[in-house]
Amino acid sequence: MTCTSTARPEASGWIVLPGDMPLVLPSTIQAVARELALHPIVYAQHKGRRGHPVGFAAELYSELATLSGDEGARRLVARYPALGLEVDDPGVLIDVDTEADLENLRSALPPLAERAAQATGLTP
DSSP: OOOOGGGOTTSSEEEEOOTTOTTOOHHHHHHHHHHTTTOSEEEEEETTEEEEEEEEEGGGHHHHTTOOTTTHHHHHHHHSOEEEEEOSOGGGGOOOOSHHHHHHHHHHHHHHHHHHHHHHTOOO
16 A cells, blocks of 8 residues: 555545445445544444445554555554444445456446445436
């Protein structure tokens, strides 16, 4: 993870959502952000399985600004109290790293797109 929190040191917190997780609902990101007012670290989970996004409160700025590599944020999550926020959003567990992942996503897209539309109130 390359930390970009140095661009906004005055922010009230930061949400980390990998770019290869296109199905995370906006409501999930908002829910994680809301919980940062009460917890230093918040991560979304679905059916008890940890996923993304992960939120970091402003109090962790100095440590976030010095992170590097894929393991940096994991060490913070292990060291500080973290809330696993249960969400009804399977997208928090779905990433697209390989061609096989992309094909699986394409085959599941119609039901997932319908679910996302229902969750956001965009169904006809």
